[in-house]
Amino acid sequence: DIQMTQSPSSLSASVGDRVTITCRASQSISSSLNWYQQKPGKAPTFLIYDASSLQSGVPSRFSGSGSGTAFTLTITSLQAEDSATYYCQQSYSTPPTFGGGTKVEIK
Amino acid sequence: QVHLVESGGGVVQPGGSLRLSCASSGFTFRSFGMHWVRQAPGKGLEWVAVVSFDGSDTNYAASVTGRFKISRDTSKNTLYLQMHSLRTEDTAVYFCAKEGCGGGDCNTFASWGQGTLVTVSS
Numbered sequence: 607d608i609q610m611t612q613s614p615s616s617l618s619a620s621v622g623d624r625v626t627i628t629c630r631a632s633q634s635i636s637s638s639l640n641w642y643q644q645k646p647g648k649a650p651t652f653l654i655y656d657a658s659s660l661q662s663g664v665p666s667r668f669s670g671s672g673s674g675t676a677f678t679l680t681i682t683s684l685q686a687e688d689s690a691t692y693y694c695q696q697s698y699s700t701p702p703t704f705g706g707g708t709k710v711e712i713k
Numbered sequence: 714q715v716h717l718v719e720s721g722g723g724v725v726q727p728g729g730s731l732r733l734s735c736a737s738s739g740f741t742f743r744s745f746g747m748h749w750v751r752q753a754p755g756k757g758l759e760w761v762a763v764v765s766f767d768g769s770d771t772n773y774a775a776s777v778t779g780r781f782k783i784s785r786d787t788s789k790n791t792l793y794l795q796m797h798s799l800r801t802e803d804t805a806v807y808f809c810a811k812e813g814c815g816g817g818d819c820n821t822f823a824s825w826g827q828g829t830l831v832t833v834s835s
Binding site: 638640642644648649650651652655661693695696697698699700701702703704705706707 | 757758759760763772774775808813818819820821822823824825826827828
């Protein structure tokens, strides 16, 4: 199975800050990388697919980049409603696997 | 608009069985693969199983192989997860999720239900 590692596991930032979350795969997954947002007590929502393609309806302050084994999710100007846990997930092979999550808190 | 509603969760003793359902609407159910993903309390996400758009192919996480069975009823637009020999470590919120690509399997979870809690405890 492909292991996904996210860092940091949590962060605290102010409204308007630029936030970057890193995700690494244990082997090359090309661009087969998705990002999800999960708010407390809610189901995850789909943010980004194929490493950098924004899902319809997702604010443009979210962006993704990377290929191979290293990927990033960037929020260019953090908003209060972005307080959530973010997960990366590889879609390259079965079983699909998730990173451990990054909890983003607002200062 | 895609709408997925899980049901069937509850409290069950170790070794017991439970069947989860996921009622789907807002899309052509027979055209998309469907997944189950679970989340143990306070933990991250774990993929459980997938069934292909036509029900001909299934795949399971190693942790549930031989104990869980995923299936679908196109006439009812409903996805199922039959769980047997439940263990305490199966305690989790179980989400159903719609595949992101039609007619294929791209291991992408485009839409999610709200989840149903399964608690395995004596």
